[in-house]
Amino acid sequence: MRDHLAPAPAKRGSCFDPCQDYDGPTIGRGGIGPTRPPSGFFDRGDVVRALIFFAVLGFASAMGAVTITDDFDDNSMGSDWFLTGGNGNGLLTETNQRLEFTAGVPTGNDSQFWTWFGLPLQYASTDWEAQIDVTNLVNPSGVQYSGFGIQVYTNAGGGGLQYLSAELQHYGNGWEGFASYLGANTAFTPHIGVSAGAVRVVYDSATSVLSALYDIDPSNGYSWTSFASWGLAGSGGANGNVDWGMAPDSVMFVVPFGASTDISIASGELYGDNFSITVVPEPSSALFLPIAYILLRRRQKSLR
Numbered sequence: 685m686r687d688h689l690a691p692a693p694a695k696r697g698s699c700f701d702p703c704q705d706y707d708g709p710t711i712g713r714g715g716i717g718p719t720r721p722p723s724g725f726f727d728r729g730d731v732v733r734a735l736i737f738f739a740v741l742g743f744a745s746a747m748g749a750v751t752i753t754d755d756f757d758d759n760s761m762g763s764d765w766f767l768t769g770g771n772g773n774g775l776l777t778e779t780n781q782r783l784e785f786t787a788g789v790p791t792g793n794d795s796q797f798w799t800w801f802g803l804p805l806q807y808a809s810t811d812w813e814a815q816i817d818v819t820n821l822v823n824p825s826g827v828q829y830s831g832f833g834i835q836v837y838t839n840a841g842g843g844g845l846q847y848l849s850a851e852l853q854h855y856g857n858g859w860e861g862f863a864s865y866l867g868a869n870t871a872f873t874p875h876i877g878v879s880a881g882a883v884r885v886v887y888d889s890a891t892s893v894l895s896a897l898y899d900i901d902p903s904n905g906y907s908w909t910s911f912a913s914w915g916l917a918g919s920g921g922a923n924g925n926v927d928w929g930m931a932p933d934s935v936m937f938v939v940p941f942g943a944s945t946d947i948s949i950a951s952g953e954l955y956g957d958n959f960s961i962t963v964v965p966e967p968s969s970a971l972f973l974p975i976a977y978i979l980l981r982r983r984q985k986s987l988r
């Protein structure tokens with residue numbers, strides 16, 4: 685029943701075009717590129733030292749983790765966000781200084797998704813982790829459901845849209861807890877009986893494993909309990925794996941979302957707040973090119 689939670693493929697055909705373009709920019713190169721300098725340029729030692737200095741500086745900055753937060757307090761989604769799509773009558777809006785999900789006239793599949801678009805999350809080289817506080821005050825019954833959390837998706841593997849999710853759910857049978865999905869694989873915490881908490885997803889590019897964690901009380905600080913891990917390259921993961929078939933420079937996207945089934949959701953019943961994402965890019969090999977080029981030139985000169 686969970687396939688309804690996939691972010692809808694972009695209605696506006698341009699969605700995944702910018703996503704493709706987004707593979708291009710790189711982090712932290714600081715304008716230092718592999719451009720071949722004019723002949724004789726390196727005869728001047730001070731310029732060489734300056735270039736090495738700035739190359740190393742660029743390397744250091746590329747190694748650093750970048751944390752970006754959004755408290756949704758200005759009631760307007762900024763330029764880091766992209767309205768990705770949704771289903772039914774679901775609406776996810778930044779209002780009342782949080783990210784609220786509502787569904788006025790319920791359908792069997794109401795959802796909406798915003799993609800965070802701040803930095804490229806490269807599959808093979810970028811470690812990252814993202815989290816959001818979640819509140820779910822909905823009391824579903826019968827077949828009804830409500831959930832709020834984070835999805836991670838890509839369309840880079842040639843197999844269409846692929847995604848996983850981590851969310852705080854309430855089900856009509858009374859179950860309340862955290863759940864994570866990867867394709868047909870599911871992982872649930874026991875029934876915890878909470879209407880608030882936080883979810884976190886952590887991606888390790890070395891193993892291509894993505895973990896899902898929760899905290900049942902953000903108000904006393906975050907302490908995380910892992911409840912699922914998924915392998916995205918056909919191996920690893922405690923709860924299952926698939927092969928998303930991604931290329932090394934393919935990117936993933938982080939997507940806060942709200943969703944519900946067959947139940948009207950009013951303002952203040954289902955929302956997220958305090959989104960945060962930390963990105964740890966590995967230095968692109970291009971960063972090493974100026975250094976390697978300089979050292980090669982020096983070695984060539986010393987051999988003459």
Ligand SMILES: [Ca+2]
Pocket residue numbers: 755756757781782957958
């Ligand atoms: Ca807020």
Ligand SMILES: [Ca+2]
Pocket residue numbers: 756757758759760761762778
């Ligand atoms: Ca905002």
Ligand SMILES: [Ca+2]
Pocket residue numbers: 899900901902903904905906907
């Ligand atoms: Ca806590």
